[in-house]
Structure formats: C-alpha cells, structure tokens
Amino acid sequence: MAGHSHGQGNDDKNSASKGYEIRDVKTGALAKWLLVLAAVIIGTYALTVGLFRFFSAQEAAKDASAGVTTPAFGPAPADADLKWPEPRIQKAPADDMARLRAEQVRRHSRFGDTIFMLEPDLKNGPGGIRDLCVGRWATQVRFGTSEPSKLRDMGELSSRQAEAMDAARDWFLRVRCALHLAAGRRQEQLRFDLQESIAPLFHLHAPPIESRPGVASAVEALMHEFQRHARTVSRETERLLLRVCHSRNHKPTVRVLRPNKGGKADTVFNLADGAIEVKDPLIFDEKPSEMLRLFALSIEIDRPVGRRTADLVAEHAMTATEALRKDAEAARLFLQILLDTRDARTPSRLEQMHDLGLLSALIPEWEPLVGRVQHDLYHVYTVDQHSLYAVATLKAIARGEMAADYPQVSAEFPSVTRRTALFLGLLLHDVGKSLGSRHDQKGARLAAGIATRLGLIPADVRLVEFLVREHLFMSHTSQRRDLEDVSLLEHFARACENEEKLRQLFLLTFCDLASTGPKTMTHWKSELLAELFERTLKFMRRGADLLHAERVELVAERQKQVRTLLASEVDDATLIDLFAGLPERYFTENEAERIARHMRLVLSRKSVCATEVTHSPRGSYSELVLVANDVPGLLARVAGVFYANRIDILDAAVYSLEAQDGRGRDEAVDVFRIRKEPDGAVTDENRIARIQADLEAVLAGKVTVEAVVARRPSTPSLVDRAKPTVPPTEVRVDNEISPAFTVLDIFTEDRPGVLFAITRTLAEHGLDIHRSRVGVAGDRVADIFYVRDIATGSKITDPTRLNGLVKALKDALPTSSSQRKSHH
Incomplete structure (x- = not known):
C-alpha cells in the first residue's frame, strides 16, 4: 500500500x-x-x-x-x-x-x-x-x-x-x-x-x-x-x-555459550550483549527444531532471546509448519518448554514463541485462536492470550507463588502424576472456540489429535481429551449446584472416574477461571471450587453409604457441640425441640458456632424479624442471617430490599424451622451471602441499619416491597451505557440432578432487579425456594434455584405448568440490550 x-x-x-x-x-x-x-x-x-x-x-x-x-x-x-x-x-x-x-x-x-x-x-x-x-x-x-x-x-x-x-x-x-x-x-x-x-x-x-x-x-x-x-x-x-x-557502530560483546558449566560450547548459539543470538541463520532452514531449542535454552540459562534472532524466528516460522509438525525433536522441546516451571518471565517464553508465530507453526490448530475476541463483558482477554495466561498461572502455582491466597490448589499440585497431560490440556482447553457451539466437545477431538501428533502416550492423550471436554463442568457444578447433595457428588465423581482426573480438572478449572479476566477469580468462587473438590474426593474414598453414616454422626456431633456452647443460656429441652424442627442438611452445612449464633437469634426475636450480619475473613462478602415467619414470597421480599439498597446476593441458603408441639408458626432461618455493588463486604453500619429497617417495614406490612424498590437511587453505572448485545433469556429445567427438588437454571442479562423479578415470579407460581445461587459472568447472570411446590412439597413435573413457569420467567425479565436505545 x-x-x-x-x-x-x-x-x-x-x-x-x-x-x-x-x-x-x-x-x-x-x-x-x-x-x-x-x-x-x-x-x-x-x-x-x-x-x-x-x-x-x-x-x-x-x-x-x-x-x-x-x-x-x-x-x-x-x-x-x-x-x-x-x-x-x-x-x-x-x-x-x-x-x-x-x-x-x-x-x-x-x-x-x-x-x-x-x-x-x-x-x-x-x-x-x-x-x-x-x-x-x-x-x-x-x-x-x-x-x-x-x-x-x-x-x-x-x-x-x-x-x-x-x-x-x-x-x-x-x-x-x-x-x-x-x-x-x-x-x-x-x-x-x-x-x-x-x-x-x-x-x-x-x-x-x-x-x-x-x-x-x-x-x-x-x-x-x-x-x-x-x-x-x-x-x-x-x-x-x-x-x-541502536548505534550502527556498536560492536556487541560476544561470548561463547556453554549451557552446562564447564561443558562444550554451543555450536548454534552464542551470547551477544547478554542475549542469545544465532550464529548462522541458515540453521533454522536446515534444522527447524533449533528454533524451539532456542527458547528451551533461554529458560535454562535465564537469558533473553536477542532481537535479531527473534526476527529470524518470526520469518522462518511462517514456512516451517510442515517440517515442525513432523519433527519429533521439535515436539519434545515444545513439551519441555510447556512444562518448565522456571519460565517465570513476563512475557513468558511460551508467549514469546506465540508472538513470533512459532506456536501456530508447530500447532496449526492454534492459529484460529490468535486474537479471537468474544463480544461480552466477561471474556476480557483474547482466547489465545487467556490460554497462555492460564498456563502461566499453573506454573505460578507449581512454584508456590499462590499458596498464601489459594492454599488448596497449591497443596494439590505436587500430587499430580501426569503433568504433561495437565499442561497440554490447559493450553488447549479452548482450542475449539473457533468452531462455534459445543466448543468443549469439538475441542476435545482436536486436542486428542494434537496430543497424538506431539507423541503423548495413549493414556495421556485420553486424559487431555477428558480435560478439554469437561473443562466447564467443574466451574458450572461448583457455582450452580447444591454441593451438599450426595446424588450430585455421586454424579460428579462418576464423571471424573479417579482421583488423578479429579485433581487435574480442579487445577485446570482454577487456572481457567483465574485467567479469563483481571477480576474473574474471586475467593468466593475458589472456595466453592475447593469445596466441590474436597467433597468429591471424600466421596471417592468412602462411598455413599459411609458418607451417609458419617453425615448422621456429624449431625449428632454438631447438635451436641451446640448444646454445650449454649448450656448456660438455653435449657436442653428447648434446644432439642428446635433441632427437631430443622432439616438435617442445616447441621451439615453450618458449623456448631454458627448454629449457636442462629439459635440465639431465633430465641431472641421480639418483632417480625431478627437479623445478624458478619463478614468473611478476607472481606470479600458479608453474611446476613434472617429469622422471620416462614411465609410464601419471603425470599422475593428480601431480594427486593437488597436490590433497593444496592446489595448483590451471592448465595441464599433457605431453611424452614418447623413448629413442634403447637409452639407457634413455622419460622425461616435464611442465610444470605451478600456484597455491596460492585464488590466487597457490607461494612457500613448506616447501610446495614437501613437494610434492617427496610426488612422490618416490608415484613410487617407497613410498606410494600415495590414501594421500597421504587425509591432505589438512580445513578450512572455500567448498565446505563452501551453494552454488547446479550443473548435472549434462557430458562432450563432439570428434574434429574436432585431427588427432591426441581432445579431451574436461569441465564439472562445482568440488570438491576433481576433476582427480585425472578423470586417474585416463583412466589406467584406457588413455589418454595430451597436453595438459590447467583453467578455473574460479565454482562450475564446465571441464577440457580432449587424449588418445589408449596402445596405438595414435591417437584414440579407437570409439562403444562413447567411451560407456563418458563414463559412467566422470560416475560418478567428484561429484554436484550439490543432492543434498547443505546446511549451515545
């Protein structure tokens, strides 16, 4: 031009x-x-x-x-x-x-x-x-x-x-x-x-x-x-x-390069001004694998690749694809670089190889990922850069650099025995992204072919294929399902088959989430991921029957601990009466100290509701416990109050405390993990007081939740400006994953009031919410609800009723941003 x-x-x-x-x-x-x-x-x-x-x-x-x-x-x-x-x-x-x-x-x-x-x-x-x-x-x-x-x-x-x-x-x-x-x-x-x-x-x-x-x-x-x-x-x-x-008159200081101290001099490369330079550029034509040895050597002696040699690699990589694909030595060197955890530079040697086109030359299936963007707010990095960052994250874990913040993943890495499959599976986990829908399935087939071509043994090829095919499974399960459900653990354990595959999927999933964007990995997500890993590992080692027996023992032990903690405050008969009205899962999901606090709250309630707010150790979220009369639509009203006060609900655990021996009305003991918009614990005492006052007023019937919502302050936010077009609202119904509840997966645009709209619709359709989990991925939310019919206490299985529910949910949720006038 x-x-x-x-x-x-x-x-x-x-x-x-x-x-x-x-x-x-x-x-x-x-x-x-x-x-x-x-x-x-x-x-x-x-x-x-x-x-x-x-x-x-x-x-x-x-x-x-x-x-x-x-x-x-x-x-x-x-x-x-x-x-x-x-x-x-x-x-x-x-x-x-x-x-x-x-x-x-x-x-x-x-x-x-x-x-x-x-x-x-x-x-x-x-x-x-x-x-x-x-x-x-x-x-x-x-x-x-x-x-x-x-x-x-x-x-x-x-x-x-x-x-x-x-x-x-x-x-x-x-x-x-x-x-x-x-x-x-x-x-x-x-x-x-x-x-x-x-x-x-x-x-x-x-x-x-x-x-x-x-x-x-x-x-x-x-x-x-x-x-x-x-x-x-x-x-x-x-x-x-x-x-x-660079001065043309500058004469670089050239030194002989000896990779092994006291060993033979390298015949292909030397050191010029401290950087590795090739002696004869023709060597890259005669032996293309030397381009890969260059980067392996750079890691080995911790010296950068010289500018002139990097330019030569970029030129030769364009024509070396066929030769590299057939070169067993090139494959061996690539895997060596991929697994070498000493590569801690920024950018990494792997990223430098990618930047020069060497990665695409060796793995042509990689090229469609280069610069590939996803038009949403969640995937900040391009697919290729995300995958490279994921590998860098795994190497940081291997070096122990993330042990302080994420001890669980750091503790599990040394137990991985087949690391070649893990590193290659992580690098290629999104290799199917250019192929449209079901990229996990399509990518698994591509990854298996690449692994075979690189010379992996058949068992490792199958493991790479598994990791790529299931790379979304663990994050979706941990964030969208009730991890106390034994049937869920059985399903997940069966899919993973053994501890090695479970451990590798755990590490891959963590690295995938941590490298999607600067703020996509939160301690909340990492805790859920670790919880699923630990529970599934325990299930694999002990089986369903032993887990059930341990569960019964755990319930009895925690009740005993609570009675000891409250011995000087509450008589034993009262506590036994309260315990009888709570579901078994309440005692497995909450430790004794928390249960004791909840019981104090139940017994001290003097008005329409009682609340208690605590904060997570890292300050990433707060926990609000609400005790109130267990009435239909309670969660919808609470969601409305949180929305009015600009509070996000991360998780809601809903428990019914059934009245015993004519003690009175059933009570709800609901535990909400919340955060202020856009993140962080709710530590402002004035704000907490407003939330408590609004809950009192709404639950007492002094004001409608709609009136409280209407006074929510309107201030500019990400929602008020142009956003990517978001896919239409999607509602999935699952009556298989849980033996007692219908599970609703609702995916829709992240707009203020979404959770309030959903919970109100569920209440209007006579549904009792057992568990709610809320996830946000950029401009979309994934809200999950375990529900059952209030009248029968059973799942909703009637097709006509389910179709009506799905339609009502879609009607209640906001339209896609493509249908709204954009702000210029």
Whole structure:
C-alpha cells in the first residue's frame, strides 16, 4: 500500500478539497458520509487516506503528541501518511526519543496499558494509530524515511514486517472513518454499540455463533482484525524504536555459550550483549527444531532471546509448519518448554514463541485462536492470550507463588502424576472456540489429535481429551449446584472416574477461571471450587453409604457441640425441640458456632424479624442471617430490599424451622451471602441499619416491597451505557440432578432487579425456594434455584405448568440490550 502514496498526492488533495466544497450544499452531509462509506467498503487507499486527512487534520493538529519536535524537521506531523525527504541516515536525538517514549507511556496510562481492551481507543490506545505514528516519527528522524517499503529496502524491516505495517495502517484508517460515520461525530473509542454498527460494513465472513444467538459474528470478526493489527503495531513499533536507538557502530560483546558449566560450547548459539543470538541463520532452514531449542535454552540459562534472532524466528516460522509438525525433536522441546516451571518471565517464553508465530507453526490448530475476541463483558482477554495466561498461572502455582491466597490448589499440585497431560490440556482447553457451539466437545477431538501428533502416550492423550471436554463442568457444578447433595457428588465423581482426573480438572478449572479476566477469580468462587473438590474426593474414598453414616454422626456431633456452647443460656429441652424442627442438611452445612449464633437469634426475636450480619475473613462478602415467619414470597421480599439498597446476593441458603408441639408458626432461618455493588463486604453500619429497617417495614406490612424498590437511587453505572448485545433469556429445567427438588437454571442479562423479578415470579407460581445461587459472568447472570411446590412439597413435573413457569420467567425479565436505545 505504501507504494501508492507517492503517485496519488493530487488525488488526496482533490479528495480533501471536494470535502470542503460539499459542506455548502444541502446534500453535503449525506454526500460526505457516502464518500466515507465508499472508502470503508471499497478500501481504496487514496480515497481512504484523503478523507481521513480531511476529517482528522484539524483535531490531530491540536493533539499533544503532535508537538514532538526534532532539530531536523521541526514539529512532527500528526498525519499517518505524509511525504518525507529522501532517506538519509542521521543520529536520533536522545531527548526526542525520550520525549516520544514518555508521551507514549502517558497516553497508554490514560487510554489503557494493554491492547486487551473491550472497547479500545483506535487513535490513542496501545497498538493504535498514535503508536503507529510514534514508530514512523522515530524512523523518519533516524533513517530519513517513515515508509515501511523504504525501511524494508534499507534492511530495517523484513518484507513481512513492512507488509504487516502497511496493512495495519490501511485497516485503522478505514475503521476510523467508519467509526466517525456511525457516531456522526469525532469518535475514537470503539464502543460496543458502535462495534455492532460498523461491523457489517466490512463484510467479514464468520460462522454464526450458535451458542450466543444474540451476538453478531461479524462483530467478533471485526475485533479479531483489531487485535491482529494492534498486535502488529505494538510489536513492530517497539522493534523500530529499539532499532532507532541502536548505534550502527556498536560492536556487541560476544561470548561463547556453554549451557552446562564447564561443558562444550554451543555450536548454534552464542551470547551477544547478554542475549542469545544465532550464529548462522541458515540453521533454522536446515534444522527447524533449533528454533524451539532456542527458547528451551533461554529458560535454562535465564537469558533473553536477542532481537535479531527473534526476527529470524518470526520469518522462518511462517514456512516451517510442515517440517515442525513432523519433527519429533521439535515436539519434545515444545513439551519441555510447556512444562518448565522456571519460565517465570513476563512475557513468558511460551508467549514469546506465540508472538513470533512459532506456536501456530508447530500447532496449526492454534492459529484460529490468535486474537479471537468474544463480544461480552466477561471474556476480557483474547482466547489465545487467556490460554497462555492460564498456563502461566499453573506454573505460578507449581512454584508456590499462590499458596498464601489459594492454599488448596497449591497443596494439590505436587500430587499430580501426569503433568504433561495437565499442561497440554490447559493450553488447549479452548482450542475449539473457533468452531462455534459445543466448543468443549469439538475441542476435545482436536486436542486428542494434537496430543497424538506431539507423541503423548495413549493414556495421556485420553486424559487431555477428558480435560478439554469437561473443562466447564467443574466451574458450572461448583457455582450452580447444591454441593451438599450426595446424588450430585455421586454424579460428579462418576464423571471424573479417579482421583488423578479429579485433581487435574480442579487445577485446570482454577487456572481457567483465574485467567479469563483481571477480576474473574474471586475467593468466593475458589472456595466453592475447593469445596466441590474436597467433597468429591471424600466421596471417592468412602462411598455413599459411609458418607451417609458419617453425615448422621456429624449431625449428632454438631447438635451436641451446640448444646454445650449454649448450656448456660438455653435449657436442653428447648434446644432439642428446635433441632427437631430443622432439616438435617442445616447441621451439615453450618458449623456448631454458627448454629449457636442462629439459635440465639431465633430465641431472641421480639418483632417480625431478627437479623445478624458478619463478614468473611478476607472481606470479600458479608453474611446476613434472617429469622422471620416462614411465609410464601419471603425470599422475593428480601431480594427486593437488597436490590433497593444496592446489595448483590451471592448465595441464599433457605431453611424452614418447623413448629413442634403447637409452639407457634413455622419460622425461616435464611442465610444470605451478600456484597455491596460492585464488590466487597457490607461494612457500613448506616447501610446495614437501613437494610434492617427496610426488612422490618416490608415484613410487617407497613410498606410494600415495590414501594421500597421504587425509591432505589438512580445513578450512572455500567448498565446505563452501551453494552454488547446479550443473548435472549434462557430458562432450563432439570428434574434429574436432585431427588427432591426441581432445579431451574436461569441465564439472562445482568440488570438491576433481576433476582427480585425472578423470586417474585416463583412466589406467584406457588413455589418454595430451597436453595438459590447467583453467578455473574460479565454482562450475564446465571441464577440457580432449587424449588418445589408449596402445596405438595414435591417437584414440579407437570409439562403444562413447567411451560407456563418458563414463559412467566422470560416475560418478567428484561429484554436484550439490543432492543434498547443505546446511549451515545
């Protein structure tokens, strides 16, 4: 593309001048945007650049970064495509290079310091247009040209790098024009709603997303292209800046490399200024596996790979796929690097290999994951980067770096005996993401083929296949099911088969959750995951009968402990009477000290309700215990009060204390794990007092819950701004997983009042909620309810009633964000 610019300067000027002329005619605005649309769709370089200049010249002139000056050229141009004098080599002024660097750092800190932004800034963000300009300004000062084609001819860029830089520049200019068109004004941030508006203009072909029908696949294809080009700009600009600062007269200090102290000198690599460099580049053609040995060596001696050698690897990797796939030594070295927990650098050697294209060359099935974006708020990182972060997390666990925060996963890693399968399964767990729905099943087949090709033994191939196929199973089970249910534990244990597979799935699931986004792993999720692991492990070792016997013993032991704790406060007969009215699971789910506190609350209640609030040791959530009359719709009213006070419910354990011997009305002892929006324990005493007062008023009938909800303060939040289109509400009914309850899985858009709407609907349909678990994944919630018919105490099995319930739930929940007017 760079070659076109010299012969079309007049065309560019004409484009701009015509733009000024159409401002004064009635159809000017329409004509202007039609020209932009033509440039975007057709992709004509001269037209795109001409219009880009017209629409952005004035604002670029005001940009602070355009004020970088050099002695040779004065103010640095802000435009991304200007003519420069003929190439000449000169020294780059150090203060100008420092100024460019400082501006880049400041800009990145303001607009995001990573390309992994859900709504990136095309102009100012990392890997964007301004970074492109920084590289061009620097090379103009140092080499007398900013044109990639001329830098290629001078030997400062390879053909691949020059073509990639030109393609990135062309793409950014076209998308920026489309962005301005869609917004109707200057707009640099590629917001979710604008992504959906402009994606169809580019005719990007992508298979439909069957698992998320509300999401346009073209949007993910568009953002995939952004990631690809932003990576190019970020990587190549950094290399150009290093070249600019590198003196041609510098003679590196070269040392013989001896991997083993006192051993033979390495015949392929040496050390130049402390970095590993290849002696003869032709070795990568003759023996491609040396590219992998390079990174294994880098870990072994803890030295970086040199810039020149890294560039050579990137060039050779493009043509080495067939040779690498058939090379057993390359496979062995790759697995060695994958499993080497000493690789603690940032970025890791595995990430560096990926960045240079070596991972895709060795595993072609990896390439469709590169830069792959998911159009939601949950998956912050691209699929490839998420998978690499997951491996880095596992290595950190292996080194003991996470023991303080997550002792359970750290304690289990040493017991893993088949680590090759674990590391490879983790790297490939999302390899099916490019294949549409059921990516776990499709990915398992791909992963098995890759594992076989890499030379794993059949047993490890099967284990890799299992891990990829079931990589969602443990997180879904731990967050959406009643972990006290023995039938659930039996089902999960049967799926895992043995302790090794259970342990590996536990570690893989943790690393998967921890690397989806910066805040996706919470202590609440890790506790649930560890609880499922421990309970299933116990089930495997002891069996259902022994577990049941132990359960009976546990109930008796805890009742005995509570009687001891309360001996001086409550007579034994009263406690025995209370114990008889509580379900067995209450005693297995709560320790003796907590039960004692609950009993004090029951006996001290003087009004319509009594509450107690405590906080988790880490301060990640609070626990509110409510004792009140057990009446239909109680949970809906409580949910409404929490919603009105901007409180999220993480989990609700609902227990009925049945009256004994005419003692009075049945009571509810409900335990809620809650947090303030958006996270953290509810420690504000005034806020707690408001919640307690609202509960008293609503449960006493002094005010309706609807009135309390109506006074919820309205303040701007993520909900009030543009969000990705969310798939329609989905309601699943499961009458198999629990022997006593119908389980409802409800997936819907995360909007204020969702839980209140659900619980109110369930109450209106005569359902008693036994257990509720709430999960949020970005812009969607997964609310799980164990319910039964209030009248019969049984599951809901009538198809007509179930269909009516599903319809009522969908009607009660908010419509997709695609049907709401977006905020500009």
